Amino acid sequence: MRENRGMVMARHWYSSVPVVDGLPLLGEPGFWAAHLVDLYEGEPPEAFGVDAGDAGAMLDRLQDKSAWPMFTVPLEGGFSIVVHYNSGEEYTTTDYFLVSPGGADVVLASPDEDRIGPGLCWPELVAILRAPDGADGVTDPHARLLLLLPALGDSRVPEEAVGAVVEALIANGAPDECEALARQLLAGHPMWGAQPWSFDTDERSWICDSELSHRQSPLGDHLPPAERAALADCLNPGTVTGA
Numbered sequence: 001m002r003e004n005r006g007m008v009m010a011r012h013w014y015s016s017v018p019v020v021d022g023l024p025l026l027g028e029p030g031f032w033a034a035h036l037v038d039l040y041e042g043e044p045p046e047a048f049g050v051d052a053g054d055a056g057a058m059l060d061r062l063q064d065k066s067a068w069p070m071f072t073v074p075l076e077g078g079f080s081i082v083v084h085y086n087s088g089e090e091y092t093t094t095d096y097f098l099v100s101p102g103g104a105d106v107v108l109a110s111p112d113e114d115r116i117g118p119g120l121c122w123p124e125l126v127a128i129l130r131a132p133d134g135a136d137g138v139t140d141p142h143a144r145l146l147l148l149l150p151a152l153g154d155s156r157v158p159e160e161a162v163g164a165v166v167e168a169l170i171a172n173g174a175p176d177e178c179e180a181l182a183r184q185l186l187a188g189h190p191m192w193g194a195q196p197w198s199f200d201t202d203e204r205s206w207i208c209d210s211e212l213s214h215r216q217s218p219l220g221d222h223l224p225p226a227e228r229a230a231l232a233d234c235l236n237p238g239t240v241t242g243a
Contacts (some may be wrong), residue, residue, distance in 0.1 A: 019084070022069030025061070025230035026143050030054030034062055035094075038111065039150060039185045041193050047181045048172040064091040071146055072137035074130055077101070079234035082106065083147060086167065096151040096218075100231065107214055110152040111191040118153025118188065118213055121197040121206050122161055124235045125152055153188040153195045153210070161186055204232045 025031050033045040033055035040047065045055035062069060065087045073081040078101035086093045096119050098106040108119025112237040123149055131139035138144055146167045165182035174181070195210040201219035210216070220231035 003058045016041035018067050019068045019070050022083075022085070024033065025058070025069060026071075026138070026140075026142045026147075028058065030178065032146055032169075032174075034058035034239065036146065036149060036185060038190060039187075040181060041190070043181055043184060047178060049175050049176065064085050073128070073147065073149060074131050074135035075234040076132055076237045077230050077234050079231070081128075081151075086112070092202075094150060096148070098235070106219065107190075109189070111150070111189060115191045115212050116214055117151065117192040118195055118208060118210065119151040119184075119215060120153075121208070121215075122147060122152065122154045122157045123199075124206060125149075126164065127236055128163070128234075132239070135184065141172040143228075146172065149185055150189050151214075152186070153192050153208075155194040155196050157186050157194070182222070204229065206235075211232075 029110070030048075030053075032051045033048040033050050037055075045052045047212050048055070061067075062085050068087055069085045071083040073083065073131055075081065075200060080099050082097045082099050082105075084095045084097070086095050093110055093112040095110040095112075096108040098108050098119075100106075109117035111117065125145065128148075129141040131137075131141075131143050131144070145164065147150050149165070162179060165185055166179055169178045169182060170176060192210060192212050195208055195213065197206050197215075199206050200218055203221070205218035206215065207218065208215035208236055218228075218232070219235070220228040224232065
């Protein structure tokens, strides 16, 4: 089993690179086709209701080495999921961090050479679609769903998930006939695919049965009880049981 790096200060070096706020990009043509490009191999960008040229131009912007987009998805308790585009010398990856109010980070997913993922199961993703009242960042439920889809990898995604993704796609310009695209987007990132998860009722945390995932152990299993509970609750607000 690979070592679980757990809670790490993995984003500190971003302070020395050209990070920019990605929020204004969400409404621009081609964004979702570009952001989700790794998940829909074989489908044309037009499946999102956009021109292939717009999708290509947006992909160039997301991979710009001089401006790395960052998106903040606010959660309960002052936590957030931060999505960073990381454009190195050789390639661009999209890194997903669960960030605590104190600034410590959990690496949820990263399709770099280490292949860290999946970082979320479907019950967690659907539980955090609603942003906390008054929060800043990515607050629209449809945008939150689509933005976090690459970190998902769940072999027990329910049928209603397809409808949720279809609704999010249509709300962002896709044609009504996009069910096939939605199913493909839910199949998991090609780096890790769909994996089995189970809910540990004692730890109040979802556990992923994959050697590539940092979610093999309960979230914050090394933290004091109060901090561990807060960390678990931010991905499962108001719930203590799983399917």
